[in-house]
Amino acid sequence: SLSIWAAEKRIRYDNLWYEPRSCGLTNSLTDLGMGYLNVGKLSHSIECLDKAWRVYPCPHNTSYGLRLKLYTRLKEYPEAKDVTTKYRDMWYKFKRA
DSSP: OHHHHHHHHHHHTGGGSSSTTSHHHHHHHHHHHHHHHHTTOHHHHHHHHHHHTSSOOOTTTSSOOOOOHHHHHHTTOGGGHHHHHHHHHHHHHHHHO
16 A cells, blocks of 8 residues: 555655654554555554553654554554553653643
């Protein structure tokens, strides 16, 4: 799928962005995870969500810029329970800050 290809390229060249390993990477991992989920690759999608919160805070807003789109879809799958719990906990920490 085109969305998977584009997200993979954005991730590969993330180090060239002015804010590497921050919200841009989180957005790319979210898009990649959604693409994988849409084509039935659940385990790849879960890996993307697990990587999506392991980034640096964004210099422009001191948060992680975590998006809930992939989390919301994956929390319906029992296989993703551990990862969605970790993601939700991190989102709450920065939502309250």
